[in-house]
Amino acid sequence: KNYTTTHGTICSRHRAIAPTTGRPPVDGRKKLVGAFEGTDFPPRGPAAIAMGTRHGGGGITPSYKQKRPPKLDLGKAVFGSKATRRSRQVPSDAVPTERDFIQNGARLFEVLIASCRGDTNPIRMFSAREIMEATGNYGRLLGSGLSLVYGGVHDGRPIAVKRGVGHPRHGAGGLFHMFLNEVASLSQINHRNVVRLLGCCIETRVPILVYELVSGGTLYQHIHSTDASRRIPWADRLRIALEVADALNYLHTALRTPIVHGNVQSSSIFLDDRYSAKVGTFGFSELVSSEGMRERKGLWGSGSHGNSDPEYDFGLSMTGASDVFGFGLLLIELLTGKEPPDGCYVGTRSICLEHFISSTQENLLSSVLDGSILSEADPAQLVACARVAVRSVTWDVEQRPTMKELVQELRRIMR
Structure with a gap:
C-alpha cells in the first residue's frame, strides 16, 4: 500500500492509530506517517475487567485526547447503558474534559x-x-x-x-x-x-x-550499588528470594481471584530497615481466573521488556508462568549481581541469559557469579539456586515450575 500520504493509514486490526495532518509526505517504506501519534493503548488487567473488556480487547481513549466525541465505555455505573449511548448524538459541548x-x-x-x-x-x-x-x-x-x-x-x-x-x-x-x-x-x-x-x-x-513507607530502598539499588556497605550478603539474598516467592505464590493461590503481578524485577521489590522484602509496583498486574493462570490469550505486551516473559512479548497474555519467568531472572540477578539484558542488548551491567544457562549446565557457574558472595556462600546452595533459575526461565511454559513449587524448593535449599 501507499503510506506516503499525510493522513497515514488506519490498521484494520488495531483502530487506535490516529491520522495526522499538516505534515509533508515521507517515504512510506521508511515511516508510517502518524502511526502512533495520539495512541492510547487499550486497558488491561483489573482496569480492563472493570471496564467490561476482560482480556483488554476493547479499551478507551481519554476524551481530552480526541478532536471529536469518542465512544467511551466506562461501564453502566458511569455512563449508562450501551443502548442509550447509541441512540443519542453527543453534542460537542458535552464531550467530557480531562x-x-x-x-x-x-x-x-x-x-x-x-x-x-x-x-x-x-x-x-x-x-x-x-x-x-x-x-x-x-x-x-x-x-x-x-x-x-x-x-x-x-x-x-x-x-x-x-x-x-x-x-x-x-x-x-x-x-x-x-x-x-x-x-x-x-x-x-x-x-x-x-x-x-x-x-x-x-x-x-x-x-x-x-x-x-518502606525505608530501605529497592532491591535493585542494593544489588547494583557501588557502596560496598549496601551490598547484601548471600544469606539475606536467599531469604529475600524466598520472601518474594512466597508473596507471588500468595497472589497466585490464596486470593478469591488470582493476581498475576506482571512486572517482577528488582526495582519492584522494596526492602525495609531489616532487609525484609516487600513486593510493589502493581501497575501491570492482572486479575485472572484460576483457569486463566494457565490460559494464553491474545493481548498487547507490556511491562519492562528485559524482564518479561518471551511469550508475552510475542502478544500472548500473562499467566502465572509469566511471574515465574520474572522471578527466575530475579534469581539470576541475585546470583550474578548483573541485571537482565534489555531486549537483545547486553551491556557491561547485564548478563546474557543464554550464557548463564550454559555456564550452569557446564559446571562453570563460578565464572558468572557475583564475586562478593563467592567466599561466603555455600557452593551447593549457589548451584541449586542457579538450577532453579534455569528451570524458571525456560521458553517452554509447561516446563516451568509453579510459584508454590519454587517456595518449596527454596525452603529446602535454605535448610
Missing part, C-alpha cells in the same frame, strides 16, 4: 472499592490538602520513573506518595489504567511481603496513591 475523566474515574474507583467488601485491605480517600501537608508541599522526592514518589508523614505514620508521570508508550489513559490496576490489586492483598496500600487521592489532575 476533569470529567478523572471525576468519572472516581465513580468507577468507588465501585472497585465496594467490590473489596473491606474484608482484606480497606483503604481510605485522602484529600489534596492532606497530601500537600503530609509531603510538605512535595518537598521530599524519593524516586522517579513512570511515577514520582515523595516521602511524608500522615497522622504520625511515615508514608510514600506516588504520583504518575507516565510514559509515551502508555499515554494519559494508560496512567489511569495503571492507577486502577494498583487499587484493584492491592485493595485485596494483606501479606507481610507486599507493600501495603493505605489509600489514594483523586482530587488532583493525576490520581495519587498513598502507601506505607
